[in-house]
Amino acid sequence: MQITTTVNGHPYSKDVEPRTLLVHYLRDMLGLTGTNVGCDTSSCGACTILLNGESVKSCTVLAVQADGQELVTIEGMATESGLHPIQKAFQENHGLQCGYCTPGMVMAAASFLKENPKPTEHEVREALEGNLCRCTGYHNIVKSVLAAATAMEGVVL
C-alpha cells in the first residue's frame, strides 16, 4: 500500500508491503542506512529513530504505521553548520568505538533529553536501558549524554 512520510524534513511517497518493518523501509527503500539492525527482538535499540519527536525502535513499527508521520533518523541530526550537540558530545567524550549502536544511542538520547533536559547520571543510565552497546561499557556514553545535556541547556530540539 501507498504511504507518505516526512523523513528528516523530506517528503516520501512509497508503495510498501504491509509486513514491511519501518527500519527496512528506511534502509532499503529510502537508502537511509545509518539506522542499524542489531537484533530480531526489539532488545538492542540500534534501530532507534524519532517518530513525531519521540524515540521508537524502528524494528517494532510497521512502515504503514508511519503513514503521514514525521520521522528523524541519524542522517537528520547534523546540519550544514556541523554535528548536532549530542553527536558532538559523543565524539568529545569518546562515547563510541565501533559505532554500530551509536545512531540508536544518539536518537534515544535526543528523545530522552527532550523529556528530561537536566538528568542525573542515574536517570541517564535508566533511560538508556533499552539500548545495548558491547564496546564502551557505557561509561563514556553516559558521560556523553550528560555533557550533551549541559551543552544544550536552553536549546529547544
Next chain:
Amino acid sequence: MTVVESGSSKRVTGTRMLRREDPALLTGEAKFIDDIVQTDALYMVLLRSPMAHARIISVDSSAAKRMPGVVAVFSGSDLRGEWLAPMPCAWPVTVDMKNPPHYPVAADVVNYVGDAVAVVLASDKIAAVDALAAIDVNYEPLPVVSNLEDALADKNLVHPALGTNTSYVWNLEPDKAKVDSAFASAEHVVRSRFVQQRLIPSAMETRGVLAVPHPYGGEYTLFSSTQIPHILKTMLSLTVGISEAKLRVIAPSVGGGFGSKLNVYSEEVLALTLARKLHKPIRWTEERSENSLATIHGRGQIQDVELAADADGKIMAVRVNLVADMGGYLQLLTPGVPLLGGFLYHGLYDVPAYSFTCTGVFTNKTPTDAYRGAGRPEATFAIERSMDALAKRVGVDPAEIRRRNFIAPEKFPYSSAPGLVFDSGNYLPNLEMALEKIGYKEIRAEQERRRAEGSRKHLGVGLSCYVEMCGLAPSKVLGSLSYSAGGWESATVRILPTCKVQVVTGTSPHGQGHETSWSMIVADRLGINTADIEVLHSDTAIAPYGLDTYGSRSLAVGGSAVYLATEKVLEKAKLIAAHALEVSPEDLDYQDGEFKVKGSAGKSYALSSAALEAFTAHDLPEGVEPNLEATVTWDPPNFTFPFGTHIAVVEVDEETGQTDLLRYLSIDDVGNQINPMIVDGQIEGGIAQGVAQALFEEAVYDESCNLLDSTFIEYLMPSAAEFPSFELGNTVTPSPTNPLGVKGVGEAGCIASPPAVINAVVDALAEFGIEHIDMPASPEKVWSAIELARLSGTRVD
C-alpha cells in the same frame, strides 16, 4: 610521558586526541556490510539444524525451489564437490590432534543446533526466508554429548569415527619432580574447581558477507564483517580454490568483533563458492539468533587448580588440569585458545614450579574459539580466586597474600616457570595505588560495621591483580606452538608529492581507532599535522600484507611497524636533503618538517621539498630511487605483558540474592600510551564485558543441547543501568620490547574483571561460610547458596 622519539615540537602522542573515525560513524555515513548497495545480488539464507546430533536421511527441497523468487537450493550433498579443502583449523596444537573434516553445509551428520543443512538463494531476502520453511529434512537423531564430563567419559561420541571425544591432550610441565616435591612439602594446599561458562560474544553488528564475482575479469571481491581480511583471503583461497591473485577481501566498517570475527566461517566460504558457481553476487546477513548459534562461543572450561604454599603463603607450585569445550568442530583457532592461558596460571606471582594440562573435547554444541581475552581471563580467574582462598587459609588479607608473592621488580625481564619472559613489571606500587584510591581500609571498616549491626545488605570487596601476554606475537614462538601463521605486522608510509602522507597498515580496526592513533604516531615523528595524514587499511588490494587485529596486537606490533616505516622514510628524505644542501646526512637534524644543518643557523631543507624532489626525480642523489615510500614488516621479539589491579565493591542482598556493583576501580599499566582516551575506552569496555561474565551472561543449553538463550531477550547482555561509572588510573612501565614502549590493552579489562567481581561477591558472603559462587553469580545462585548455608548451619554468626 615520553612516548616516541619525536620530530615535532608539538607532541600529540600521549594526548587525548579526538577520533577521526567518529564523524562518519555518528552521522550514518559509515558503511557497514549491510549498508553496501549491490542491486543484482542474490540473498543467501541457511537452513539450520534444529537437532544437536543427527544423521541427515534426506533433504527434499523440491517445493522450496518452486517458490517465487527462489533461484537455487542446495543441500550439503549437492555441494560436496565444490570445496578444495574442509573448513580450516590453523592451530593443530599437537601432532596427533583429532580434527574431523568440517564443511560449510553438513552432508551426512549435523553436530550442533545451528549446523547448516541447506542453503537457499533468492532474489530478495523475504523470498529466501519464506523458502526455508518449505524444505523438508528427515533426520535420524543420534545421542548427544552435552557436557564436558560426559565428553571425557566417551560414553557417547560426537564423531564416532574418531573413537573418542578427546581432540587433544596438551601438557606443559617443565619439571614434574619439582612440582611433586613442592606439593609433598607444602604447608598449605589449596584445591579448587572452577567452571568457565560458555559465553556468546554478541558484537552489536552480526556477521555478514557479500561476494561479488567479476565474471569477465575472472576475479572476485569479498566483503565481510571480519577482523581478519588478510588471513581470510589466504584461507578462502586454500578452501574454495580461487587463486590469491584473483581474490580481493575488504572489511568495511565492522561493528565490533571481540574475537568472534577472527575466524573463517561457513558463510564466507559458501558465498564465495556460490558466486563462482552462479556467476552472481551473493549476500548474506546473519540474524541475531543465528549469531548466537552459528558464530563461535567463548570460554567453556572446567578448571581444576591446585596451589602449594609454605606457611607464610608463599606459593611453591601451581598445578592445573583443564578440560576445554571445543564444541562440535574445530574452528580456525579453537584448540589453541585455552593454551593462550596455559602459560599464565601463576598470574603475576613468582612461582618456581608449574604444571598445566589441557584436554580439548568435542561436544554437540556451537564451536568455541577466541573471545576477548581468549584463555587469559580463564587463567586469571583461576589464580585470582585461588589467591583469595589461600589468603583465607593462611589467615591474611587478600592484599597481603598478593604482596608476598609478586614477582619483584628487579627480576625483570622475568623468566617464568612455564617458559615465558615477562618484559617489564612493577606490581606492588600498582596494587598500593589501587588500595589507596578505593579507600580499602574504609571499605573494610564499613563492612565490619554492617556485619556488627546484622545488615541484610552485605558489602564485599574483591581484588584482582592480573598480568597477561598479548601483542601476538613473535613468529618463532607461534611456530613452536604449532600455530600456522606468523605474528608480524606490516606498514607502509608514503609521502606524496604535496607532502601529504599515506599510511598503509595491515591491522584491521573495528572500533579501536587505529586511524587516529596511527596518524598520531606518524605526526609526531614527522613533525606534521595529523590532518595531513591518511590511514588506509582493511582492503587486501590497498594493504596487501597484514595479519589483522586480534590478541591486543595492533598497537604493539602494527603501531610499531608504522613507527619504524616512518623512521625509514625519513631516512630516505634525509638523503635527498643532504644532497640538496651538499652536506653529509649525519650533519642533519630534523624538526617540524625541516632538515637543518647542525650548528649552522639558517641552512635548511623542507620535508615538502624532499617530497616533491622524490616525485620529480630531477636531481636525486646517486643510488636513491624516486618516490618517498618505505615499508617495514616488523616481527616482535616478545609478547607484551600489561598488568594491573582491579577492585570491585559489591552489595549483596541476602533476601533476594541480588548483587549490585557499587564501585569498580582499575589501575592498569599498559606501558606508554599513544592516546589515553582510547586506552581508557578499551579498559572500560573490557571491564563491562568481564563483569557481564561474572554476573549475567551464560549460553544455557538443555540436556538435548538446545541453546535456550539465543536472543537478547534471554541472553542477559547488560545495559547501562547495570553499571556504575568506572574509576580508572594508571601506572606506566614501558615495554622494552617494541620501539613505542607500549603494551596491548584491548583485552586487559575483560581479563581482570571477572575474578574481582566474584571475589567481592564471595567476600560479601563470608559470614555464611560460602567459599565460591559459580559464574554468572545470578540472584538465584546467590540466594540458593545462602539458603543452603542456612540449612547446613555454616553461617558464622
